[in-house]
Amino acid sequence: MVVTLPRTMHGVQLTGHGGPEKLAWNEEIPVPVPGTGEVLVRVLAAGVNNTDINTRVGWYAKTVSGATNDVGDADVESGGWGGALRFPRIQGGDLCGEVVSVGEGASGIDTGMRVTCAINQPMPTPDNPLYFEVLGSERDGAFAKFCCVPAAQLYDVSDSPLSDVEIGAMPCAFGTALNLLVRAGVKGNDHVLITGASGGVGLAAVQLARQRGADVTAVSSEAKADAVYEAGAGHVIRREEVPPEERFSVVVDVVGGNAFGALLDALRPGGRLATSGAIAGPVVNTDLRTVYLKDLTVFGCTYQPPEVFAQLVALIRKGAVRPLVSRTYPLREIAKAQSDFISKRYPGKLVLFP
Numbered sequence: 638m639v640v641t642l643p644r645t646m647h648g649v650q651l652t653g654h655g656g657p658e659k660l661a662w663n664e665e666i667p668v669p670v671p672g673t674g675e676v677l678v679r680v681l682a683a684g685v686n687n688t689d690i691n692t693r694v695g696w697y698a699k700t701v702s703g704a705t706n707d708v709g710d711a712d713v714e715s716g717g718w719g720g721a722l723r724f725p726r727i728q729g730g731d732l733c734g735e736v737v738s739v740g741e742g743a744s745g746i747d748t749g750m751r752v753t754c755a756i757n758q759p760m761p762t763p764d765n766p767l768y769f770e771v772l773g774s775e776r777d778g779a780f781a782k783f784c785c786v787p788a789a790q791l792y793d794v795s796d797s798p799l800s801d802v803e804i805g806a807m808p809c810a811f812g813t814a815l816n817l818l819v820r821a822g823v824k825g826n827d828h829v830l831i832t833g834a835s836g837g838v839g840l841a842a843v844q845l846a847r848q849r850g851a852d853v854t855a856v857s858s859e860a861k862a863d864a865v866y867e868a869g870a871g872h873v874i875r876r877e878e879v880p881p882e883e884r885f886s887v888v889v890d891v892v893g894g895n896a897f898g899a900l901l902d903a904l905r906p907g908g909r910l911a912t913s914g915a916i917a918g919p920v921v922n923t924d925l926r927t928v929y930l931k932d933l934t935v936f937g938c939t940y941q942p943p944e945v946f947a948q949l950v951a952l953i954r955k956g957a958v959r960p961l962v963s964r965t966y967p968l969r970e971i972a973k974a975q976s977d978f979i980s981k982r983y984p985g986k987l988v989l990f991p
Contacts, residue, residue, distance in 0.1 A: 642737065645665045645666060645667060645668060646664075646666050646781055646782035647662070647664040647782055647968075648666045648727050648781025648968070648991070649661065649727065649728070649781065649968060649969075649971050650666065650727055651693055651724065651725060651726045651727070651728050652725050653724055654693065654716045655693070655694065656693075657693075657972040657975065657976070660693070660971055660972055666781060668783050669783060669784075670740075672740055672741075673740055673741050673742045674788055675743060675785050675787055676736055676738070676739050676743050676752075676786055677736070677737050677738035677739075677783055678732065678734035678735065678736055678737065678752060678786055679782065680732060680734045680779045680781065680782060680783065680784050680991040681735060681751070681801040681991075682802045682805025682806070682965075682988050682989070682991075683729045683731050683732060683778075683988065683989045684808075684809060684837070684986050684989070685974050685975060685988070685989060686730060686731060686809045686810070687705065687836075687916055687978075688756070688771075688774075689728050689729065689773065689975065690978065692717055692728060692774055694708040695708065695713025695716025696708055696716065697716050697717060698713045698716045701713065701716075701919075702918070702919065702920045703918055704894065704918045705916050706979060707918075717774045717775065718774045722774065727773070727779075727781050728774070728778050729779030729784070730757075730771060730772045730773040730778055731779060731806065731807070731808050731809050732752075732753055732754055732779040733751065733752075733753050733802075733804035734752055734779070734784060735749065735751055736748050736749060736750045737783070743788035744788065746788045746793070750793050750795050751797075751801070751804075752786075752791045752794060753794050753807070753808055753950070753953070754786055754790045754946075755812050755943075756772050756773070756809045756812065757769045757771050757772075757812075757940065757941055758772060758787065758790045759940070759941070759942065759943055767940040769939075769940055769941075772784075772786070779805075779991070780968060780991070781991060782991050792950040794953050794954055796954055797953050797955075797956060799953060799956055799959065802962055802988050803960055803962060804953060805988050806837070806962050806986035806988050807841075807960055809837070809838075810837030810840075810841045810960065810986060811949050811952075811958060811960065812941055812946050813841075813913050813938070813941075814838050814839075814841035814842035815841075815946075815949050817838075817842060817889045817891075817912075817913050818911075820911050820938045821887045821889065821909045821910075823851050823887055824849060824850070825849060825850025825851060826851075827849075827851040827852070827886045827887050828851070828854065828884065828885050828886050828887070829851045829852070829854070829885060829887045830854050830856070830874075830884075830885040830887070830888045830889070831846065831854070831888075831889045832888070832890045832891060832892040833856065833890075833891045833916070834855030834856055834857045834865045834870065834873070835857040835858060835984040835985075836984075836985075837986045838913070839855070840864065840865065840868045840984065840985050843855055843865060843869050843870050844869050845958065847868075847869030848958070851887075852871055854870065854872040854884075855868075855870040855872070855873050855874070856875075856892075857873050857874075858981075859875055864961060867961075879899050880899055880903035882902045883904065884903055885903050885904055885905065885908060886905055887904075887908065887909050887910070887911070888901075888904055888908070888910040889910075889911050890910060890911070890914070891914030891915075892915065892917045893912070893916065893917050893919055894916075894917025895918070895921070895922070897921035898923050898924060898927070901923060901924075901933060904933055905931075906932055906933075907931070907933070908933055908934075909933070909934045909935075910933065910934070910935045910936070911935075911938050912935065913937075913938040913939060961984060961985030961986065962985060962986050962987070962988055963984060963985050963986065964983055964987050965987070965990060966987065966988075966989055966990070967989070967990050968990060968991045974987050974989060
């Protein structure tokens, strides 16, 4: 069946670094045409993530040293994951969609498939085997009616029992969480401390760590502790508490900030810390003696090998993991959704409908 596509679509374009006023609703965006090896996807659901807001405000710039909420009106030039962005840019790294058009040379993907993909998409080069491009940063993402994605980055999830909304909430949060656990080598004999445990990545990490048989202690506000327990945490520490020293074999941290030094103290000798976020602040005060005298290993986790996301897709297709989605919004209400996200009113994920 031949599908006639419109020439234009609605979507939200980021017009520059700054506040919500930089998110422009546009109903006349040209529908992208898939090039060689690319696929056009109709977006069914797209989650809201910290990285969307970090990119909007320009938090990834080296000139920014504070928490995401403290960037303010800083003059930022190179505020994307990979440096300077090209504006306007359609953000949105979480994607659940339906294939509507397949470009020349794109294999393994058929029209009608329900698909998803990783937010940070591996594209290794001879000089940089860890090179990747970020959906919604280096290339246009899912905050529009249609999105163009390389076929090699897409995964078929047509047979998953999860809803479009649930799948649209998972790539960034669950992909990041699984990558953190894989890099840290979490196994059944580990006692894992997870910070930011009521957020999308944190709840995913709790759920996935329990699946691996680990004992999980989570850091969360008291108001959201029930959601964290339901995800599988055995113990919950309030945010204002200092974790007990030398109690944990692994720390999974997505918060950073002033508490980072205490996380190293909380590790047993030979312990591992995996980090993939610093919403409370990227510049931390750390005693390096703690690192080398206790023989600690610190993993910085951004690049996701394809096999890690493939593991997540296998879980999605079986329905073995399920995100907590607290609210959904029409795409036009993206500013409200991001405001609710920043306020931390809701545990888990918020999802947009294009």
